[in-house]
Amino acid sequence: MPKSIHSTQPPLKFIPQRFNPLVLKMMSWCLPFVLRVRTRPWLPAGIVKIEAKDAEVLAKLYQEFQAGKIRFLIAFRHPEVEDPMSMLYLLSRILPKVAREKGISLQSPVHSHFMYERGMTLWAGKWLGWLFSRAGGVPIRRGRRVDRNAIQMARDLFANAKMPIAIAPEGGTNGHSGVVSPLEPGVAQLGFWCVEDLQKANREETVFIIPIAIKYSYVNPPWKKIDWLLSKLEADSGLPVAEISLTGKKQEEILYQRILHLAEYLISEMEEFYRRFYHQNLPEITTAITSEDTAKPNDVLITRLHRLMDTALQITEQYFNVQPQGNFIDRCRRLEEAGWNYIYRDDIADIKSLPPLKRGLADWVAEEADLKMQHMRIAESFVAVTANYILEKPTADRFAETTLLMFDMLSRIQESTLPGRPRLGLKQSMIIVGEPISVSERWKASQGNKQASRQGVSDLTKDLQVALEELIKD
Structure with a gap:
């Protein structure tokens, strides 16, 4: 059994997001190259094709967001470690193209803040924390009862940032494009908090959660x-x-x-x-x-x-x-x-x-x-x-x-781990944008007491689960 930790380590410090448009441009510019490089024989199979269904729905939502009419959270499926590249390609490449074709005016950058698991920097390296921070990412420790730093920052970004926020409600990868793991209630709870924060600030934006599915398949059956x-x-x-x-x-x-x-x-x-x-x-x-x-x-x-x-x-x-x-x-x-x-x-x-x-x-x-x-x-x-x-x-x-x-x-x-998963073949990614789920309407219906509010969060989580499961059906 490999033992990667042999000594006590310093505490895992919170990495605040420090969004930098120049870093985002660099990431967007390098993305096609990174996708090509990942198809080399000594690396796991890369993604050679990324497509999206109903991207126009998301483009229109971004237009309304930038006009100050709505706030929304992107709740995306998280089957594989390649998901961040798929989502970045959707926002930086596909969405602007669709917007131009449909005559939808969007301001740059078309991007989102996002939450990522703090442990990713442990196996990938500190550089990933630096990069994700400049890309607008917020780290969260999934097992903590309350990760106050992450929750407070995500809540503030949802209500006040110039970009939406994206979260994987499954909490981690499950390796199955055809199975949605049980969702954690955090996404629904953030939605309800966002409505509350807007109400307190006398703001009238409508709050939505946008389900997005990501499915992978091999170009040729391996x-x-x-x-x-x-x-x-x-x-x-x-x-x-x-x-x-x-x-x-x-x-x-x-x-x-x-x-x-x-x-x-x-x-x-x-x-x-x-x-x-x-x-x-x-x-x-x-x-x-x-x-x-x-x-x-x-x-x-x-x-x-x-x-x-x-x-x-x-x-x-x-x-x-x-x-x-x-x-x-x-x-x-x-x-x-x-x-x-x-x-x-x-x-x-x-x-x-x-x-x-x-x-x-x-x-x-x-x-x-x-x-x-x-x-x-x-x-x-x-x-x-x-x-x-x-x-x-x-x-x-x-x-x-x-x-x-x-x-x-x-x-x-095994005593010696293999250098990553073996390459079975070239893959393609299909991203499906679902129908927006109004959180504002559900928040109004759940007012009255704590029990009603908890039930509202539970019902929203269940409906989001159903929406994601419907999106991955062939």
């Missing part, structure tokens, strides 16, 4: 690369040669059986790992992969996977003394924050001034916390996995997404 990656995963896991009948079966059926076979093997190995070394009670469940009812073994595997995820999270929760509350995503967020509190020590004014004993203990705590968080990271990788994701649409895209999640798991466990 069946051979999927077969190659599956073979590699089978070899890396030490899986015996699968006894799968090839007679009369299509390519998709063969690959699906191999994925099931590999999934059962990996789950069995991890169950035994937790039984033997963490003394967990995990009764054995046999799965008949050769069953004629294809859905039956799949359902059993998902049940075992969820049980395994719960076990991994329980072990981490016990270590950090965190109570298991909410769904898998909620639990992962709280554990991430708990781990960071052990590693990035707010309670130590100067790490270098610590005596050797205390420094050694602090380093010990940080290293062990990082190791314990690996259990959570494995569970986090599979929060969007469902029983019928491939069966519903046995496309190369869904086969690739599932296989890459397995790759992520093995990479976290």
